[in-house]
Amino acid sequence: MDFFKLKNHGTSVKQELSAGLTTFLAMMYIVPVNAIIMSKTGMPMDALITATALITIIATVLNGIWANTPVAMSVGMGLNAYFTFGLVIGMGIPWQTALGVVFLSGMLFVILSFTDFRIWIIKSIPVDLRRAVSAGVGTFIAFIGLQQMGIVVNNDDVLVGLGNLKDINVLLGIFGLITVLIFWIVNIKGAFILAVLLTSVIAWICSISPYPTEIFSIPASITPILLQLDVKSVFFDSAGVFTLSLLPVVLVFLVTDLFDSVGTLTGVGTRAGIFSEDNKDGLNNLKKTLEADAAVTVVGSVIGVSTTTAFVESASGVEQGGRTGLTAIFCGLFFTLTLFMLPLFKAIPANAIYPVLIMVGILMFSEVRDINFKDPAIMVATFFIVALMPLTYSITNGLAFGFLSYLLVRVFRREWNEINIGIIVLAIISFIVFLVN
Incomplete structure (x- = not known):
C-alpha cells in the first residue's frame, strides 16, 4: 500500500475503507437518479442503470489510481438534466447527437488538460461569476425537479402555475422532498439514498407504485446505448450542411464541467488539505484529478451517459478520514453492488427521485451567499x-x-x-x- 503513501497522509487501510464506504452511501443515489432523468430522452432505463454504475466505477477507481485523491466521480447532476431537458427535449436534439456533444466537450477538456487553459479560464472569470453559474444551474435543475414532480405546471395564461396538490403522486413527491430536507438538516449519513428508499417504501405500501418482486438480478446490457454517439450531426444538419449551431452547447458543457469540477475539488481539497499550496503535491494532485475527470467524460459518452465529474459527496468520505486514492478505489468497488440492483432501482417511483434533484439544486444555489x-x-x-x-x-x-x-x-x-x-x-x-x- 506504499503506492498510496498512507503513512505520509496519516491514514490506514481500515480508515480508507471506512471513508470509501461512507462516500458510496452518500452518492449511491446517482445510479437510479441519473437513469430516471436520462431515460426521459427515450434511452432504455435498464441500460442506463448499468452504464451509470459502470462509469462511476471506472471514473472513481481511475482517479484513485491516477491522482491518488479521495475523490469519487460519476455522471454530473445538472448537466445530465441539461442533457435531457435542455438539449433532447428542449432543443429537439436526438440523444445520440447529445452524446456527441458530450464526447466533443470531453475531448476538448482532455486536450486542454495539457495546457494552462484551465488556470487561465479560472483566473479570467471572477470568482463571484463562478458562484453565480453554480447557483444558476441549481435553480435550473430545481425547477426541472419541481416541474417533473407536478408541483409546477404549465399555465397558458401566466406560463407556469401551481400543480394539483391533491394528486397522490404530487403528495408523494412533497413527502419525499420534506424527507430529504429533514435528513439533510439533521446530517444523516446517506441522507439522499435513505430519503429515496423511505419514499419508495411509502409508495409501495400505499400502492402508489408497484413494489419490486426481487432485489437483485444480472446486470442489464448496455448494448442499446453503447457506441451510439453521433458526432457528425453536431457539425452537419439533416441536409448535410455544415453548421456551428451546437458549438455554444459544446462550450457550455466544457465550461460548466470545468467550474463544477474545480468548485467541488476546491471544497473537498480544503477539508483534506490535498490541493493546498502548502502541499508540494497539491497542484499536481489537482491537475491529475482534472485529467481523470476529462478522460472519463469521453469514456462516458461512448458508454452512453452524460458528462462525468467529481462529486461533492466525496467530502463525506474525507470527513470520515479518507486522504488518499485508496478511499476512491474502495468507493468504486462498492459501486459494483449497484450493477446487480436493477429490479430495486426500476421499482423506485420517479417522485421519490426528483426531490433529490431539488435538494441538489438548493445546495448549488447556496453559492449566492458569498457573492x-x-x-x-x-x-x-x-x-x-x-x-x-x-x-x-x-x-x-x-x-x-x-x-x-x-x-x-x-x-x-x-x-x-x-x-x-x-x-x-x-x-x-x-x-x-x-x-x-
Missing part, C-alpha cells in the same frame, strides 16, 4: 444567470446573458481594470450564441 452584490456588474450578471437559466430552460442562455451583461456594465462604468481577455472572449462566444439560435 458580492455591492458590485453592480456582479449583481446584474448574477441576476441574469440565475433567473434566465430556469426561465429560458437553458444553461447556455443564462451564461450568455450573464457574461454579456457583466462586460457591458464594466464598459459603461469604465472599469477597464476589471476587464480581461478571457471575459471578452466569453462575451464574444455569448454573442455568437444569440446569432446561431
